[in-house]
Amino acid sequence: xxxxxPIEQLRALLPEADAGAIHAFLADLSPSETPHVLSRLSDxxxxxxxxxxxxxxxxxxxxxLPLSLAATMLHDVSPEAAAAILxxxxxxxxxxxxAHLDAxxxxxxxxxxxxxxxxxxxxxxxxxxxxxxxLMVTEYLAYPxxxxxxxxxxxxxxxxxxxxxxxxxxxYGVSPQGKLSxxxxxxxxxxxxxxxxxxxxxxxxxAAARVDAGLSELRAFFERHRFLAAPILDREGRLxxxxxxxxxxxxxxxxxEHRFLRLSGIVSGExxxxxxxxxxxxxxxxxxxxxxxxxxxxxxxxxxxxxxxSKVIALAVFLPVISGMSGNAGNQAIAVTMRELSLxxxxxxxxxxxxxxxxxxxxxxxxxxxxxxxxxxWFWKGNPYLGLAVGGAQALSVLAAACLGGGxxxxxxxFSLDPALASAPILTTITDATGFFLALGLARLMLPLLV
Amino acid sequence: xxxxxPIEQLRALLPEADAGAIHAFLADLSPSETPHVLSRLSDxxxxxxxxxxxxxxxxxxxxxLPLSLAATMLHDVSPEAAAAILxxxxxxxxxxxxAHLDAxxxxxxxxxxxxxxxxxxxxxxxxxxxxxxxLMVTEYLAYPxxxxxxxxxxxxxxxxxxxxxxxxxxxYGVSPQGKLSxxxxxxxxxxxxxxxxxxxxxxxxxAAARVDAGLSELRAFFERHRFLAAPILDREGRLxxxxxxxxxxxxxxxxxEHRFLRLSGIVSGExxxxxxxxxxxxxxxxxxxxxxxxxxxxxxxxxxxxxxxSKVIALAVFLPVISGMSGNAGNQAIAVTMRELSLxxxxxxxxxxxxxxxxxxxxxxxxxxxxxxxxxxWFWKGNPYLGLAVGGAQALSVLAAACLGGGxxxxxxxFSLDPALASAPILTTITDATGFFLALGLARLMLPLLV
Numbered sequence: 001x002x003x004x005x006p007i008e009q010l011r012a013l014l015p016e017a018d019a020g021a022i023h024a025f026l027a028d029l030s031p032s033e034t035p036h037v038l039s040r041l042s043d044x045x046x047x048x049x050x051x052x053x054x055x056x057x058x059x060x061x062x063x064x065l066p067l068s069l070a071a072t073m074l075h076d077v078s079p080e081a082a083a084a085i086l087x088x089x090x091x092x093x094x095x096x097x098x099a100h101l102d103a104x105x106x107x108x109x110x111x112x113x114x115x116x117x118x119x120x121x122x123x124x125x126x127x128x129x130x131x132x133x134x135l136m137v138t139e140y141l142a143y144p145x146x147x148x149x150x151x152x153x154x155x156x157x158x159x160x161x162x163x164x165x166x167x168x169x170x171x172y173g174v175s176p177q178g179k180l181s182x183x184x185x186x187x188x189x190x191x192x193x194x195x196x197x198x199x200x201x202x203x204x205x206x207a208a209a210r211v212d213a214g215l216s217e218l219r220a221f222f223e224r225h226r227f228l229a230a231p232i233l234d235r236e237g238r239l240x241x242x243x244x245x246x247x248x249x250x251x252x253x254x255x256x257e258h259r260f261l262r263l264s265g266i267v268s269g270e271x272x273x274x275x276x277x278x279x280x281x282x283x284x285x286x287x288x289x290x291x292x293x294x295x296x297x298x299x300x301x302x303x304x305x306x307x308x309x310s311k312v313i314a315l316a317v318f319l320p321v322i323s324g325m326s327g328n329a330g331n332q333a334i335a336v337t338m339r340e341l342s343l344x345x346x347x348x349x350x351x352x353x354x355x356x357x358x359x360x361x362x363x364x365x366x367x368x369x370x371x372x373x374x375x376x377x378w379f380w381k382g383n384p385y386l387g388l389a390v391g392g393a394q395a396l397s398v399l400a401a402a403c404l405g406g407g408x409x410x411x412x413x414x415f416s417l418d419p420a421l422a423s424a425p426i427l428t429t430i431t432d433a434t435g436f437f438l439a440l441g442l443a444r445l446m447l448p449l450l451v
Numbered sequence: 452x453x454x455x456x457p458i459e460q461l462r463a464l465l466p467e468a469d470a471g472a473i474h475a476f477l478a479d480l481s482p483s484e485t486p487h488v489l490s491r492l493s494d495x496x497x498x499x500x501x502x503x504x505x506x507x508x509x510x511x512x513x514x515x516l517p518l519s520l521a522a523t524m525l526h527d528v529s530p531e532a533a534a535a536i537l538x539x540x541x542x543x544x545x546x547x548x549x550a551h552l553d554a555x556x557x558x559x560x561x562x563x564x565x566x567x568x569x570x571x572x573x574x575x576x577x578x579x580x581x582x583x584x585x586l587m588v589t590e591y592l593a594y595p596x597x598x599x600x601x602x603x604x605x606x607x608x609x610x611x612x613x614x615x616x617x618x619x620x621x622x623y624g625v626s627p628q629g630k631l632s633x634x635x636x637x638x639x640x641x642x643x644x645x646x647x648x649x650x651x652x653x654x655x656x657x658a659a660a661r662v663d664a665g666l667s668e669l670r671a672f673f674e675r676h677r678f679l680a681a682p683i684l685d686r687e688g689r690l691x692x693x694x695x696x697x698x699x700x701x702x703x704x705x706x707x708e709h710r711f712l713r714l715s716g717i718v719s720g721e722x723x724x725x726x727x728x729x730x731x732x733x734x735x736x737x738x739x740x741x742x743x744x745x746x747x748x749x750x751x752x753x754x755x756x757x758x759x760x761s762k763v764i765a766l767a768v769f770l771p772v773i774s775g776m777s778g779n780a781g782n783q784a785i786a787v788t789m790r791e792l793s794l795x796x797x798x799x800x801x802x803x804x805x806x807x808x809x810x811x812x813x814x815x816x817x818x819x820x821x822x823x824x825x826x827x828x829w830f831w832k833g834n835p836y837l838g839l840a841v842g843g844a845q846a847l848s849v850l851a852a853a854c855l856g857g858g859x860x861x862x863x864x865x866f867s868l869d870p871a872l873a874s875a876p877i878l879t880t881i882t883d884a885t886g887f888f889l890a891l892g893l894a895r896l897m898l899p900l901l902v
Binding site for chain 2: 334
């Protein structure tokens with residue numbers, strides 16, 4: 001007899017709906033095991049888990065999970081129960097989670113949330129997700145800069161329980177107009193005399209980020225300033241939220257993962273195999289349909305040279321290699337450009353510099369691969385001119401692919417398109433067509449020497 | 452006349468080697484601009500910047516930069532000067548940076564470091580980079596659990612300046628054997644009576660992570676516990692370091708970026724266009740050479756069917772589409788598997804489950820793409836059997852690609868190979884060969900119907 005797996009153990013607990021037993025089981029599970037086990041439950045079972053737990057514990061559990069999984073777990077929970085769970089999450093997670101529910105459920109849950117929490121969400125939901133506005137929380141400590149240190153400390157002690165949930169430990173001073181006037185570490189506040197005004201202990205002119213700052217700007221901010229959290233200001237300099245460094249780094253990690261998925265043709269940027277089949281098929285097929293169309297476009301070049309091909313049938317062996325290798329060479333360049341863009345080492349207007357840098361690599365790699373291909377063709381068919389045609393086509397298409405691969409993401413970025421989604425198909429369509437055209441075109445020019 | 456760019460402005464400052472002017476210029480530069488400007492300086496100019504600044508300021512600057520750029524900046528700095536800069540960095544960055552210098556320089560710098568700092572590095576450098584050991588710092592506050600609160604506070608006040616540099620604000624209590632006995636927030640310590648033993652205010656049995664915990668384990672730990680930092684224990688339960696949540700998330704973001712680069716054929720996982728040409732060419736060419744070999748292997752299948760191909764030359768138009776589309780379908784599955792692996796939603800032994808899940812998507816997408824291809828071939832050449840051959844080959848190869856793409860990373864992982872590096876070339880070699888074989892094999896079987 002084998003031991004029941006954690007998934008089976010949890011399933012066995014569900015019919016009883018014993019909050020204590022389910023909580024104890026989940027608390028014993030190693031943190032890295034939790035998402036795995038929960039993801040494998042059916043929709044009904046996931047609902048049962050959340051329904052069995054009191055809202056505080058359900059909220060703690062939901063916080064542990066990747067966002068898409070958390071949204072799936074909540075999918076069949078009643079709007080009232082879901083709202084009770086959301087009310088207990090930090091404002092940024094409330095907003096993210098509502099955005100991940102389908103529109104109808106999202107509206108129903110939002111309507112059931114506590115007015116105070118709903119107001120926070122209302123304020124945050126308009127900010128794009130990968131900006132300071134989208135990442136900030138509205139749970140922070142702000143006091144009028146004219147308040148006395150003693151008053152602030154009294155407030156801190158009174159609400160110690162609630163504030164302990166707040167992610168980071170600075171207090172901010174604000175002017176009567178709501179402008180950020182300074183920041184102090186709670187620790188330093190405790191060493192200060194009670195009868196001083198807050199103003200006197202604040203570090204004035206604190207470093208702060210704008211509400212529309214992007215991820216790479218925020219990362220650079222934290223690299224320079226070594227804060228645990230940054231105050232976020234609107235255009236008028238009013239304090240509107242706080243972003244923690246770990247939330248910024250977490251968002252950067254998610255962004256890199258989603259970029260990788262989109263580049264691989266998962267259009268939505270996220271797919272789990274526990275999602276419904278229709279969702280998974282639709283997400284993948286949309287992409288495949290577009291690439292198939294482009295692929296036919298490139299392949300139609302071959303159709304223009306059917307007569308040449310029928311006379312030198314060996315060319316058909318080399319065509320897929322030529323197109324595959326130029327695709328590979330181009331994808332390397334795409335990856336480097338996207339990496340440099342995300343680190344801020346490259347600006348979208350530096351197209352010329354990138355093409356210059358890629359051309360030097362492309363010439364060398366093109367020559368090496370072209371010569372190898374020439375030799376293979378020559379020795380296989382005993383015809384140096386066949387080698388010249390396919391090797392020349394390979395060399396030129398690798399060079400073109402490197403330059404294009406380096407440049408395409410920059411151009412897409414300039415037109416505000418997502419380079420992760422569009423770079424690879426545009427690249428391979430062009431390089432395939434070029435490679436086919438060069439190989440078959442050179443062959444046609446040298447036809448008397450090839451047959 | 453146009454304004455000089457920031458790069459030109461910085462260049463103009465270098466000959467004077469005026470630390471104040473250079474520091475003021477860099478401090479004025481927006482944090483996201485700094486890496487861009489520095490990366491475009493020549494090796495000599497980068498050395499001049501670091502040489503002009505006092506070690507404290509040079510260290511602050513180096514900390515702001517991506518690791519590879521920081522290593523490049525230090526490349527031509529004398530071992531003494533480099534060591535003086537490194538001495539002022541946290542222990543995890545010292546270790547990472549030494550690992551990024553070339554072996555000779557690394558040894559020379561290490562020899563010049565302050566003995567205390569070198570001892571930290573010595574302890575940390577044996578841990579793999581993406582584990583708790585590789586991410587932890589040795590700068591943390593630990594006291595014997597028998598010390599009095601007053602003694603601890605006195606020490607905190609005496610060394611306030613030094614401790615302010617420490618990344619997070621917990622104090623740890625350790626037993627005489629060095630075992631972690633508890634943790635307390637500095638804030639809470641300040642509210643405690645001076646004459647109590649530390650033991651009395653510590654949270655005992657604190658959550659902690661093992662020194663060999665991997666990234667996904669650490670991320671799950673922080674999702675559950677909401678700490679800013681985790682104490683790290685060796686096998687015997689002794690406190691050996693502290694890992695902050697933001698360092699974990701930063702490492703996860705870097706890991707995702709490097710995985711993306713490796714998957715795109717940048718073998719080292721990192722390339723900047725400011726690196727020397729030879730390094731860039733070598734890193735890309737190594738990969739292209741292997742994929743070219745595999746590509747010839749797959750294409751040799753076409754060579755086996757030259758007679759069939761010469762009779763139905765239209766097949767040559769469809770071959771690149773069939774192989775391209777199955778490659779695309781397989782890459783989608785690879786991406787989803789790698790994403791699920793990194794989130795812990797999938798375990799390496801769940802091959803069967805993945806193949807089952809991929810087969811259902813693969814059947815549907817294969818049928819759709821196969822039917823489209825059949826219709827294109829039928830209407831173009833007016834021959835339904837040609838459609839049947841190429842459409843059937845496309846359908847089957849998409850199905851095979853989805854299952855293979857889902858499974859290959861799991862199998863590579865089981866053999867401890869890097870799925871990011873090897874998955875795609877293995878996949879496309881198999882699916883190309885399968886697609887060619889199916890299309891040409893079916894055509895040969897139906898040859899009388901096709902000509």
